[in-house]
Amino acid sequence: MNETIQPCEHDGDTWLILNGKSAQLPEVREAVGRVREAGHHLAVRVTWEGGDGVRLAREASEAGIARVIAGGGDGTVNEIVGGLMQLASETRPALGILPLGSANDFAGGLGLPEEPYEALRVALETPPRRVDVGTLGDDYFINLASGGFGAQITNSTPAPLKRLLGGGAYSLMGMLKAWNYQPYQGRLRFPDGERNVPLFLLALGNGCQAGGGQQLAPLAKIDDGLLELLIVRHFTSLREMKQLIDELENLPESGDFVEYLQVPWVEFESEHALPLNLDGEPCFHENFRAALMPGALCLAAPEGSALLSHQ
Numbered sequence: 001m002n003e004t005i006q007p008c009e010h011d012g013d014t015w016l017i018l019n020g021k022s023a024q025l026p027e028v029r030e031a032v033g034r035v036r037e038a039g040h041h042l043a044v045r046v047t048w049e050g051g052d053g054v055r056l057a058r059e060a061s062e063a064g065i066a067r068v069i070a071g072g073g074d075g076t077v078n079e080i081v082g083g084l085m086q087l088a089s090e091t092r093p094a095l096g097i098l099p100l101g102s103a104n105d106f107a108g109g110l111g112l113p114e115e116p117y118e119a120l121r122v123a124l125e126t127p128p129r130r131v132d133v134g135t136l137g138d139d140y141f142i143n144l145a146s147g148g149f150g151a152q153i154t155n156s157t158p159a160p161l162k163r164l165l166g167g168g169a170y171s172l173m174g175m176l177k178a179w180n181y182q183p184y185q186g187r188l189r190f191p192d193g194e195r196n197v198p199l200f201l202l203a204l205g206n207g208c209q210a211g212g213g214q215q216l217a218p219l220a221k222i223d224d225g226l227l228e229l230l231i232v233r234h235f236t237s238l239r240e241m242k243q244l245i246d247e248l249e250n251l252p253e254s255g256d257f258v259e260y261l262q263v264p265w266v267e268f269e270s271e272h273a274l275p276l277n278l279d280g281e282p283c284f285h286e287n288f289r290a291a292l293m294p295g296a297l298c299l300a301a302p303e304g305s306a307l308l309s310h311q
């Protein structure tokens with residue numbers, strides 16, 4: 001998976017690949033109109049269903065487009081990143097982001113403006129920089145992969161259930177009991193260690209936040225070649241859960257329940273398929289290897305972004 005790292009190209013046309021869900025939003029139309037008036041050549045392509053983002057990323061490359069802007073939420077960004085990563089690195093357009101999802105965790109972590117016109121300007125005008133892309137099995141992620149508890153909770157989860165999950169320790173404990181929640185017994189391997197743990201939660205971060213602003217990997221940088229690895233062990237009492245929550249606030253390198261490490265890769269093995277969430281999209285894997293492809297993508301990240309280490 002090693003690729004020669006070249007500086008990012010700046011010049012050329014840009015496509016906005018817009019999730020069809022947001023295609024008719026007046027603020028998006030207005031933002032596109034305003035950047036065109038300011039002299040940008042911006043063509044728009046719209047997705048109709050899953051898979052279109054992958055195809056449109058490929059078509060952009062075939063058309064010689066220098067930069068694609070993913071207009072949508074984390075799922076749209078993930079799909080377009082997946083499409084870009086299937087291309088040879090020398091024909092891979094750079095990526096910009098127009099955040100239009102419900103959570104926009106990657107955009108939020110990057111510090112992108114929420115207002116469509118401002119975000120579109122950053123996406124069009126910022127010189128792209130090389131950033132890492134995460135791999136998990138055959139899939140790609142740019143932001144964060146999480147597994148175990150909560151991994152199946154996405155924006156398609158009904159709001160009352162989401163509220164319950166956000167409702168604090170007591171209701172969480174009660175709910176886990178009521179559900180007879182079983183931990184995922186898994187074996188983790190990484191360069192300096194091995195853990196055989198009953199997992200409550202596992203997070204692998206290229207970016208820093210998931211689930212609508214939850215900082216699971218607060219020290220993450222997208223250009224350091226390292227994955228943040230957050231391991232949260234299963235707990236069986238309210239007292240243990242309180243300790244766990246306390247540890248989650250401090251993220252010790254080796255707490256009783258929480259470990260926070262930085263690794264170039266990690267392997268996971270389990271007897272049961274682990275529910276996972278890759279950039280907001282749910283999936284299952286029994287065994288996987290997750291790693292990073294350093295500098296694989298050129299990204300229009302805003303100046304001074306907290307996710308950049310090489311300012």
Ligand SMILES: Nc1ncnc2c1ncn2[C@@H]1O[C@H](COP(=O)(O)OP(=O)(O)OP(=O)(O)O)[C@@H](O)[C@H]1O
Nearest residue numbers: 020047048049050072073074075076101102103104
């Ligand atoms: N025209 C369309 N109408 C409805 N859904 C679409 C359309 N085109 C693509 N999709 C689907 O939209 C999903 C991605 O949505 P996306 O993640 O961008 O928004 P979101 O889920 O609202 O945002 P976030 O993940 O930030 O909360 C994909 O599953 C994709 O299949």
Ligand SMILES: [Mg+2]
Nearest residue numbers: 073074075280
């Ligand atoms: Mg989504």
